[in-house]
Amino acid sequence: SQQGEEDPQALSIQEGENATMNCSYKTSINNLQWYRQNSGRGLVHLILIRSNEREKHSGRLRVTLDTSKKSSSLLITASRAADTASYFCATDRPNDYKLSFGAGTTVTVRA
Amino acid sequence: DVKVTQSSRYLVKRTGEKVFLECVQDMDHENMFWYRQDPGLGLRLIYFSYDVKMKEKGDIPEGYSVSREKKERFSLILESASTNQTSMYLCASIGDSPLHFGNGTRLTVT
Numbered sequence: 001s002q003q004g005e006e007d008p009q010a011l012s013i014q015e016g017e018n019a020t021m022n023c024s025y026k027t028s029i030n031n032l033q034w035y036r037q038n039s040g041r042g043l044v045h046l047i048l049i050r051s052n053e054r055e056k057h058s059g060r061l062r063v064t065l066d067t068s069k070k071s072s073s074l075l076i077t078a079s080r081a082a083d084t085a086s087y088f089c090a091t092d093r094p095n096d097y098k099l100s101f102g103a104g105t106t107v108t109v110r111a
Numbered sequence: 112d113v114k115v116t117q118s119s120r121y122l123v124k125r126t127g128e129k130v131f132l133e134c135v136q137d138m139d140h141e142n143m144f145w146y147r148q149d150p151g152l153g154l155r156l157i158y159f160s161y162d163v164k165m166k167e168k169g170d171i172p173e174g175y176s177v178s179r180e181k182k183e184r185f186s187l188i189l190e191s192a193s194t195n196q197t198s199m200y201l202c203a204s205i206g207d208s209p210l211h212f213g214n215g216t217r218l219t220v221t
Contacts, residue, residue: 004153033209042115042201042212043154088153090210097142097161098169099210103153 004032004089004102012108019076021105023089024069030094032065034074037086037104046074046087079109114138117202117213124220130189132216134202143185144169144210145177148199157200160185192220 007022023032031050035043049056049065049072056063062075076083086106090099118133136143141162146154146169156169158177166177174196178186185204189196197220203210 031208035210035212040215040217042203042214043210044212045209048208092208097205098144098156098159100156101146101154103151 004091004100006087006089006102006105008105009103010106010108012110013079015079015081015109015111017079019079019083019107019109021074021087021107023072023074023102025072025089025091025100026070027093029067029091030096031092032063032072033090033092033099034061034063034072035088035090035101037088039085043088076107079107081109081111083107084109115202115204115211115213117200117216119216120214122216122218124189124192124218126193126220128189128192128220130192130218130220132187132189132200132202132218134185134187134213135183136185136204136211137183138204138206138211139182140204140206140211141182142205143179144203144205145175145185145187146201146203147171148201148215154201157187192218194220196220 004025033048034046037043060077086104088104090101115136144159145157160179176188200216202213
């Protein structure tokens, strides 16, 4: 069953601006991951944050995790046209390889 | 680099046909998954497999079956395709995290 829900559903920003999207989930998790999907393609892994971590950085990406609120945020700084894509959060539970995905946030970066 | 290859990017089939979607991974991963992706619903797990000849139902297995005769290959079977199975199908494999996805098969059932 669907565990994560992204917010907003869609986001349109100017090149150079930051993009922030949020993910909420329902049950205890082991890890939370963010994936990107370019139009018509499969998903590509961006970043993983473990349940005992609060913040993680990877290049222009910053992920936070608040397990007390069961929520995560993904920040893309200094956005580029190439960041135009759909972004999905996915969670897995302890001792379970299965990932549950949200419906995604579609980000459009205008040149 | 892990490669997950789905045999077809686009497929058009008629209602009632038996449809095979093939997926091959080259990293000796034990775990493989089939998801379908629909607008507004995200990815939903159809079936997964932990090892050769092992399969387990995901969240929406009805109307589907799978086959895992070799470690590198995981096939999704639509026994009798219906129009509500028109969707994007994504195969994935995993050793340790993260999941590695194929590029997807967009199936249209008419």
